[in-house]
Amino acid sequence: MKPTRRAPQTPGKKIPSRNNSKEKMVIKDPVEVFCRIRPVSVTDDGYIKVIDERTVQLATPDSSIGNKGTYKEIQYTFSRVFAEESEQKEVFDRVSLPLVENFLKGQNNLLFTYGVTGSGKTFTMTGTPKDPGILPRCLDVIFNSISGCQARKFTFIPDGMNGFDVQSDDAAREQEIKAGVADRTNRTRMDFPKTPRKRMAQWETASRMTENTRVSISDEDFVYSVFVTYVEIYNNSVYDLLDERADGLTKLKIVREGANRIMYVNGVQEVEVSSANEAFEVFCRGMKRKTIAQTNLNAESSRSHAIFSIRLVKAPYDSNGEEVLQNKESISVSQLSLVDLAGSERANRSQAKGQNLCEAGNINNSLLTLRKCFEMLRENQMNAGNGAPKMVPFRDSRLTYLFKSFFDGEGKVRMIVCVNPNPDDYEETLHVMKFAEMSQEVQVKRCLPTPRRPDVNFTPGRRRANQIFKEAAKRIEESGATQGESIPFDLNLVYSLGIPIDNTPLTDPNNEELIRSVMMVLESRVAKRRCLQQQFKSQIDQVRSSVVALEKDNISLKQENSSLRATIDQERSGRSLLEQKLVQSESQLVSIRLNLQGEREEKARLISRLEDLEMKLNQRKADTERTKLRMQEKLVNEKDKLERDMKTRFLAEQSNLKLENDLKEEKLRRVRHIVDNLDKNTPCRPTGRMTRLAAAKSEAELSSTSSNARSAATPNPKRGPAVSNQRHRRSRSAGGNERWLDHRPQTQSSKFLELQTIFQPNMPKRKSVSKLTDPKDVTDPATSKYCLTTQEQDSDGGLETKLYKGDVHPTVGGGAQVVLTDVEVLKQTSPTNPNVSPSRKRSANGNGKENGRLLPDELLSIVDPISCKCKDNTKLPRPSVTCLWLFDPLSEVESIFSRGDSQINDGHSAACYVISFNGQLIFCVLG
Numbered sequence: 055m056k057p058t059r060r061a062p063q064t065p066g067k068k069i070p071s072r073n074n075s076k077e078k079m080v081i082k083d084p085v086e087v088f089c090r091i092r093p094v095s096v097t098d099d100g101y102i103k104v105i106d107e108r109t110v111q112l113a114t115p116d117s118s119i120g121n122k123g124t125y126k127e128i129q130y131t132f133s134r135v136f137a138e139e140s141e142q143k144e145v146f147d148r149v150s151l152p153l154v155e156n157f158l159k160g161q162n163n164l165l166f167t168y169g170v171t172g173s174g175k176t177f178t179m180t181g182t183p184k185d186p187g188i189l190p191r192c193l194d195v196i197f198n199s200i201s202g203c204q205a206r207k208f209t210f211i212p213d214g215m216n217g218f219d220v221q222s223d224d225a226a227r228e229q230e231i232k233a234g235v236a237d238r239t240n241r242t243r244m245d246f247p248k249t250p251r252k253r254m255a256q257w258e259t260a261s262r263m264t265e266n267t268r269v270s271i272s273d274e275d276f277v278y279s280v281f282v283t284y285v286e287i288y289n290n291s292v293y294d295l296l297d298e299r300a301d302g303l304t305k306l307k308i309v310r311e312g313a314n315r316i317m318y319v320n321g322v323q324e325v326e327v328s329s330a331n332e333a334f335e336v337f338c339r340g341m342k343r344k345t346i347a348q349t350n351l352n353a354e355s356s357r358s359h360a361i362f363s364i365r366l367v368k369a370p371y372d373s374n375g376e377e378v379l380q381n382k383e384s385i386s387v388s389q390l391s392l393v394d395l396a397g398s399e400r401a402n403r404s405q406a407k408g409q410n411l412c413e414a415g416n417i418n419n420s421l422l423t424l425r426k427c428f429e430m431l432r433e434n435q436m437n438a439g440n441g442a443p444k445m446v447p448f449r450d451s452r453l454t455y456l457f458k459s460f461f462d463g464e465g466k467v468r469m470i471v472c473v474n475p476n477p478d479d480y481e482e483t484l485h486v487m488k489f490a491e492m493s494q495e496v497q498v499k500r501c502l503p504t505p506r507r508p509d510v511n512f513t514p515g516r517r518r519a520n521q522i523f524k525e526a527a528k529r530i531e532e533s534g535a536t537q538g539e540s541i542p543f544d545l546n547l548v549y550s551l552g553i554p555i556d557n558t559p560l561t562d563p564n565n566e567e568l569i570r571s572v573m574m575v576l577e578s579r580v581a582k583r584r585c586l587q588q589q590f591k592s593q594i595d596q597v598r599s600s601v602v603a604l605e606k607d608n609i610s611l612k613q614e615n616s617s618l619r620a621t622i623d624q625e626r627s628g629r630s631l632l633e634q635k636l637v638q639s640e641s642q643l644v645s646i647r648l649n650l651q652g653e654r655e656e657k658a659r660l661i662s663r664l665e666d667l668e669m670k671l672n673q674r675k676a677d678t679e680r681t682k683l684r685m686q687e688k689l690v691n692e693k694d695k696l697e698r699d700m701k702t703r704f705l706a707e708q709s710n711l712k713l714e715n716d717l718k719e720e721k722l723r724r725v726r727h728i729v730d731n732l733d734k735n736t737p738c739r740p741t742g743r744m745t746r747l748a749a750a751k752s753e754a755e756l757s758s759t760s761s762n763a764r765s766a767a768t769p770n771p772k773r774g775p776a777v778s779n780q781r782h783r784r785s786r787s788a789g790g791n792e793r794w795l796d797h798r799p800q801t802q803s804s805k806f807l808e809l810q811t812i813f814q815p816n817m818p819k820r821k822s823v824s825k826l827t828d829p830k831d832v833t834d835p836a837t838s839k840y841c842l843t844t845q846e847q848d849s850d851g852g853l854e855t856k857l858y859k860g861d862v863h864p865t866v867g868g869g870a871q872v873v874l875t876d877v878e879v880l881k882q883t884s885p886t887n888p889n890v891s892p893s894r895k896r897s898a899n900g901n902g903k904e905n906g907r908l909l910p911d912e913l914l915s916i917v918d919p920i921s922c923k924c925k926d927n928t929k930l931p932r933p934s935v936t937c938l939w940l941f942d943p944l945s946e947v948e949s950i951f952s953r954g955d956s957q958i959n960d961g962h963s964a965a966c967y968v969i970s971f972n973g974q975l976i977f978c979v980l981g
């Protein structure tokens with residue numbers, strides 16, 4: 055006979071709604087903050103000192119005193135301070151164990167680690183295999199506590215909207231089998247990241263130390279399932295770290311607010327785990343996908359906020375204690391979120407660039423928003439009752455938006471502030487401590503739901519009773535006592551059997567005492583049974599009437615339900631459209647962000663290039679400015695020089711004009727003198743300042759005039775005596791001891807002919823040269839006289855020899871100048887020529903061209919005073935470059951017309967000057 059069961063007809067009562075405000079009592083729950091100090095390296099001299107269990111002191115380190123002024127000591131108080139030597143177990147017991155207890159009781163809990171980069175947040179949260187952190191220990195304690203009460207896998211199915219559906223044991227078993235097959239195939243193609251990470255590698259190689267603590271749970275008539283999710287908030291976007299599809303975009307998730315106002319990540323992979331090891335394995339899988347990077351401050355720095363959430367789903371057994379109650383509303387969920395925040399960092403310290411810099415910016419922004427939310431919560435709390443509270447900027451960052459419900463009162467919040475005693479971290483640690491201390495003042499209003507008992511009308515201990523029943527039935531079946539017939543059992547008896555029967559075997563029929571006690575128990579049981587039967591009957595009646603009422607309700611609810619379902623379906627389709635759009639927008643946002651980042655990098659590159667170019671431009675400007683100044687200076691010098699030249703020319707012109715003027719005046723004077731002396735019939739003599747050569751010119755010019763005048767005025771046609779020439783006389787008489795430089799230029803075409811004139815040049819001591827090749831010939835101190843002899847045909851075809859005589863004077867510069875003092879013309883003409891007097895002429899003081907003298911204006915017409923060259927390139931007085939025409943040696947030097955380089959015949963270069971003496975020009979060469 056097979057054992058059969060009659061289920062007790064106790065219906066489950068309607069589960070009270072969470073949102074029923076009457077059922078909530080508002081209490082204030084402060085944010086608890088703990089401080090953990092990272093061990094300091096041997097070389098560092100930490101600036102943090104633990105004063106007592108709750109107080110820590112920060113003193114300005116030496117390195118910061120120089121920068122920021124004075125030495126300060128600031129004390130901060132926290133719920134508990136864990137010194138450098140404190141162990142992971144100690145931190146877990148004090149901070150996390152109460153949260154796990156809360157969690158198992160059905161409360162939500164949030165724990166996050168906060169601090170500067172490299173301060174030990176990840177270490178505190180994860181730890182090492184030999185010294186595990188909070189997360190693995192939490193998993194251990196949870197599974198230790200629910201062991202024996204775990205539901206079959208797939209009993210609870212996530213509905214994707216932060217809720218769960220429940221299914222029967224058979225359905226769960228079926229799904230488990232399917233999933234087992236799928237899981238085996240999936241595992242072969244699991245794509246682990248290629249980059250091995252040290253931190254993760256150690257978990258794979260070493261076996262993990264486990265936490266043995268167990269929390270006792272009172273609800274033995276419930277089944278439990280554990281689900282985990284693991285997401286990261288990277289660059290303000292939420293990514294699912296357990297989504298094993300390779301496509302990056304599908305991992306991108308959105309944060310949504312559920313119907314119960316609890317925030318959740320939509321469409322996140324919720325992995326059901328049946329042991330702590332399995333849960334930790336899932337965590338490690340996600341950890342490998344987490345974004346980390348090597349920075350200057352941490353070899354494996356978290357670049358994202360990692361959120362590992364453990365969800366405990368529980369539902370009561372049905373009234374038989376046989377199966378999980380198939381009512382979605384009987385399911386309750388609690389959550390424990392463990393958050394490893396990315397560390398705040400300053401770009402100049404971490405030397406972050408490009409991608410890292412962008413990440414650091416996003417990390418700092420989200421932490422800043424977290425800070426602002428805390429500040430606003432505190433402000434609202436302080437101003438409670440003074441008008442409407444200010445809006446808390448939860449939506450400014452994905453991080454704060456996801457935890458909004460905790461601050462709205464849906465759970466307990468705890469924070470561990472990690473600090474690194476490295477003096478370099480001092481400035482940032484000060485900010486962290488300030489924030490942490492302020493956070494403690496935030497009192498989160500907590501809406502504790504009234505403890506819910508979805509199985510309020512079910513008999514407590516039914517699960518255990520069911521087990522006993524099953525065991526008993528099994529035993530009977532095994533013993534074969536029933537022989538295929540089912541034994542009727544009244545489970546009500548099983549539930550309340552009263553005092554247990556003494557198990558002592560009844561071997562002696564005379565054991566009165568035992569028989570009496572058994573009888574007593576049996577009598578009490580019979581009484582109890584009668585009582586229970588009566589209760590049962592009345593309950594049946596109650597149930598019947600309530601079933602009728604319920605049936606009515608049910609019909610109307612079904613109708614309502616179907617109409618609601620239609621609305622929900624509509625909303626669902628609308629919502630899925632919106633979600634698609636949202637996901638598209640998010641992915642667009644991500645690509646825009648990436649573009650923006652690229653643009654930023656490009657901008658930075660262009661800015662640096664611009665700076666380079668600007669620097670070069672400035673250098674070029676400076677060069678140009680210098681060149682400009684140099685050119686201006688040069689221009690001024692050139693201008694001065696030009697002005698000087700122009701002035702010299704002007705003076706030369708002026709002196710020429712003056713000379714001409716003087717000559718004209720002299721002419722006039724002489725004309726007057728001739729006119730005056732006409733009557734006296736005396737010859738004209740030059741007087742005063744007029745130079746002899748000018749006088750000669752004047753005379754030459756006037757001779758025709760005067761002769762004409764004479765012929766017109768006097769009847770006597772005879773010419774007067776020749777004009778005496780004092781210079782001629784002087785030159786002859788001066789022939790004593792003077793040494794002459796007799797210069798007779800000869801060319802190949804013309805040879806020099808000796809004239810047979812009566813008058814011959816008198817140069818007793820002389821040195822004859824045909825070419826002036828050696829300047830020493832002129833500069834020789836013994837040479838005091840110079841004579842240049844030239845020959846040419848005169849207008850009558852006769853040979854004319856001209857002797858240009860002069861004095862040689864030494865010059866200041868060590869050269870010599872020749873001052874021409876006289877020109878003698880030796881000429882022989884034919885006596886038959888009627889135009890010429892038969893007498894030989896010697897015209898040392900002759901008039902104008904007749905006696906071969908060059909007058910200043912003639913000289914200027916021949917020679918260019920600027921270039922010191924003959925204008926018509928004639929070979930006129932070749933030694934002109936070494937000669938000096940002087941018409942009045944008493945005159946002062948007025949100006950130097952020009953200076954140039956001249957070549958003496960042999961190509962020897964010498965400085966050549968054209969000097970103006972009072973109205974006369976002098977050529978001189980300085981050897």
Ligand SMILES: Nc1ncnc2c1ncn2[C@@H]1O[C@H](COP(=O)(O)OP(=O)(O)OP(=O)(O)O)[C@@H](O)[C@H]1O
Nearest residue numbers: 092093171172173174175176177352355356396397
């Ligand atoms: N209490 C501790 N005991 C021993 N080692 C520690 C402790 N705290 C931190 N460390 C070591 O310091 C280093 C940095 O720590 P960790 O990576 O946890 O810093 P973090 O705050 O998470 O940095 P980030 O914000 O950049 O991710 C690691 O090598 C870690 O092992």
